[in-house]
Amino acid sequence: RKTREALTSEISSTLFENLDEETWEKLEEALIAADVGARTTAEIVEQLEQEADRGELTGGEQLTARLTELLANVARVGDSRIDLTAGPTVLLMVGVNGTGKTTSVGKIAWHLRKELDQKVVLGAADTFRAAAVEQLEEWSRRAGVDFVKGPPDSDPGSVAYEAVAQGVRDRADVVMVDTAGRLHTQDNLMAELAKVRRVIAKQIPDAPHEILITVDATTGQNGLRQAKLFAEAVDVTGIVLTKLDGTAKGGIALAIARELGIPVKLIGIGEQLEDLRPFDPDDFAKALLS
Amino acid sequence: MFDSLAEKLQATLADVRGRGTLTEDDVNAAMREIRLALLEADVNFKVVKRFTNAVKERALGSDVIGQLNPGQQVVKIVNDELSALMGGESEELKFSSSPPTVILMAGLQGSGKTTATAKLARYLREQHRSSVAVAACDVYRPAAVDQLVTVGGQAGADVYERGTDADPVAIAKWALDRASREGKDVLIIDTAGRLHVDENLMTELAEIKRATSPTDILLVVDAMTGQDAVNVAEQFAEVVQFDGVVMSKLDGDARGGAALSVKSVTGKPILFASTGEKLDQFERFHPDRMAQRILGMGDVLTLIEKA
Numbered sequence A: 001r002k003t004r005e006a007l008t009s010e011i012s013s014t015l016f017e018n019l020d021e022e023t024w025e026k027l028e029e030a031l032i033a034a035d036v037g038a039r040t041t042a043e044i045v046e047q048l049e050q051e052a053d054r055g056e057l058t059g060g061e062q063l064t065a066r067l068t069e070l071l072a073n074v075a076r077v078g079d080s081r082i083d084l085t086a087g088p089t090v091l092l093m094v095g096v097n098g099t100g101k102t103t104s105v106g107k108i109a110w111h112l113r114k115e116l117d118q119k120v121v122l123g124a125a126d127t128f129r130a131a132a133v134e135q136l137e138e139w140s141r142r143a144g145v146d147f148v149k150g151p152p153d154s155d156p157g158s159v160a161y162e163a164v165a166q167g168v169r170d171r172a173d174v175v176m177v178d179t180a181g182r183l184h185t186q187d188n189l190m191a192e193l194a195k196v197r198r199v200i201a202k203q204i205p206d207a208p209h210e211i212l213i214t215v216d217a218t219t220g221q222n223g224l225r226q227a228k229l230f231a232e233a234v235d236v237t238g239i240v241l242t243k244l245d246g247t248a249k250g251g252i253a254l255a256i257a258r259e260l261g262i263p264v265k266l267i268g269i270g271e272q273l274e275d276l277r278p279f280d281p282d283d284f285a286k287a288l289l290s
Numbered sequence B: 001m002f003d004s005l006a007e008k009l010q011a012t013l014a015d016v017r018g019r020g021t022l023t024e025d026d027v028n029a030a031m032r033e034i035r036l037a038l039l040e041a042d043v044n045f046k047v048v049k050r051f052t053n054a055v056k057e058r059a060l061g062s063d064v065i066g067q068l069n070p071g072q073q074v075v076k077i078v079n080d081e082l083s084a085l086m087g088g089e090s091e092e093l094k095f096s097s098s099p100p101t102v103i104l105m106a107g108l109q110g111s112g113k114t115t116a117t118a119k120l121a122r123y124l125r126e127q128h129r130s131s132v133a134v135a136a137c138d139v140y141r142p143a144a145v146d147q148l149v150t151v152g153g154q155a156g157a158d159v160y161e162r163g164t165d166a167d168p169v170a171i172a173k174w175a176l177d178r179a180s181r182e183g184k185d186v187l188i189i190d191t192a193g194r195l196h197v198d199e200n201l202m203t204e205l206a207e208i209k210r211a212t213s214p215t216d217i218l219l220v221v222d223a224m225t226g227q228d229a230v231n232v233a234e235q236f237a238e239v240v241q242f243d244g245v246v247m248s249k250l251d252g253d254a255r256g257g258a259a260l261s262v263k264s265v266t267g268k269p270i271l272f273a274s275t276g277e278k279l280d281q282f283e284r285f286h287p288d289r290m291a292q293r294i295l296g297m298g299d300v301l302t303l304i305e306k307a
């Protein structure tokens, strides 16, 4: 299976041979093609054009270097680490339908247990989608971590409550709560999510310590709306940028970083347990244009 | 601030009124707005280029003395061209003269295949009084079979599954034999999500096709997809020559430029719109409505009528 080529390939230095009208057009197209969006693209191109006008950039190689630096700087916002000092640290996973929440919860759990020897509890608060509970249960088995579910048709808040309660009782290091996919336009479902968060905060005042939104790398400009409305509903702390193993570059994450200041924290590069990586702005910037 | 492209074009071309003809500068200014609106809607940039060239040619050739002001005129041209590109009439599924009709569902991970499989089963049962079976050929994703058992059952379809130990191609072949034996009108095959660049899984899909000779192959595309939609569609078209598209998650606020991109690069019609998580949120696709959605031009006709 193809996995990581997309991340490791570098921009060929021949992408921009020199600096002329055509160069700027090519650059613009490359950014648009990566889903960076027309507005963010225009600003980046304009800045580089100005630098070139001032004589700070002479030639394609310099342009490429400066461009990657600029893109990486845009992507480098906020704190991209996940703080695990609270006991237990509570992590809430949110996002629109099918973007990779449940899979990412499974991957993170495995990583925490295997690499950091943490005790982890997963809470199956997607009580809506068919077989969502069974799906998370299978991930908990693969990851070798504990699992909490409610009776059929239970309220997501009560499952989240139970999972955190068990985490506290068992002195777990991390509790992760998976939630149902929902479109950011569904007000009632967004209110439900806010309630899940409040229920968690009732048990541990600072919790959830981390609220991650999954953004599918194939998402276009709608990703910005998704991040904005989820952030308004539950104070999102970071992004898991999933499905970067395809040909999509995930450029919308750049627009999100620039306009909303939400950092990407992790990336998904496949469907297996080990297909999760920390986000590296420099690698991301290079891969955007490759 | 102007929200819709229609309003932006009105504003851009406001002072042309009464001048009689659109100059090249007027048209270029209008094209910039159109280009931005289309890119914002996630229409692929190559498709945008072709499209604006076509619109530009028509706009330059047209005079503006008629009933419409220049802004309205350009809006109308854009709307006409976009509707033409999207395809005029909504198209239909094909049905086999020797049942079962076999429908193969394919697409990227999480695009909405399993949900669409159940929705289509329900739709065919209700609209065509068909007896429907669905086959569970996703043996990879955790609980994918359970999911289809649940939603297929809710749709009133028989769910053919053999767990996760069998090979998807073998399951598909077995399901087809069983559907024939049991006299089903329709068999819908749900498959695992796969990346268009995943050679093994794309080969598997081609083998499922070879083993079942589907009447229709449907590509399920998420309405929120960005610029990559054309790569995905082109690759799936090359490997399995799909017949039509299901656009999913159209209940959100994505403009859905992916629809235009996919239609434009593959020529395949979009047959169905999936508009929610519930099984009855599924309908035939209307190209004209999509054209207006992409441009945020729901008010085009009112604007033109006001002229």
Ligand SMILES: Nc1nc2c(ncn2[C@@H]2O[C@H](COP(=O)(O)OP(=O)(O)OP(=O)(O)O)[C@@H](O)[C@H]2O)c(=O)[nH]1
Pocket (backbone or CB within 6 Å): A095, A096, A097, A098, A099, A100, A101, A102, A103, A104, A126, A129, A132, A179, A180, A181, A182, A214, A242, A243, A244, A245, A246, A267, A268, A269, A270, A271, A275, B109, B110, B141, B193, B195
């Ligand atoms: N190629 C690839 N597939 C992924 C990745 N992450 C998740 N997937 C797949 O995407 C599909 C959806 O993943 P889920 O984890 O079920 O997504 P979800 O957000 O929980 O979905 P809902 O709960 O239905 O909203 C599954 O087929 C996953 O195997 C990734 O990084 N790469």
Ligand SMILES: Nc1nc2c(ncn2[C@@H]2O[C@H](COP(=O)(O)OP(=O)(O)OP(=O)(O)O)[C@@H](O)[C@H]2O)c(=O)[nH]1
Pocket (backbone or CB within 6 Å): A097, A098, A129, A181, A183, B107, B108, B109, B110, B111, B112, B113, B114, B115, B116, B138, B141, B144, B191, B192, B193, B194, B220, B248, B249, B250, B251, B274, B275, B276, B277
């Ligand atoms: N809002 C909305 N959600 C949808 C729609 N269609 C599917 N979904 C949701 O999207 C998520 C993924 O749908 P699935 O049908 O499981 O997608 P899939 O393509 O079978 O996914 P994989 O098998 O993992 O590749 C689920 O949460 C569905 O409920 C739709 O039209 N609107």
Ligand SMILES: [Mg+2]
Pocket (backbone or CB within 6 Å): A101, A102, A103, A126, A132, A178, A179, A180, A181
């Ligand atoms: Mg899930």
Ligand SMILES: [Mg+2]
Pocket (backbone or CB within 6 Å): B113, B114, B115, B138, B144, B190, B191, B192, B193
């Ligand atoms: Mg599925």
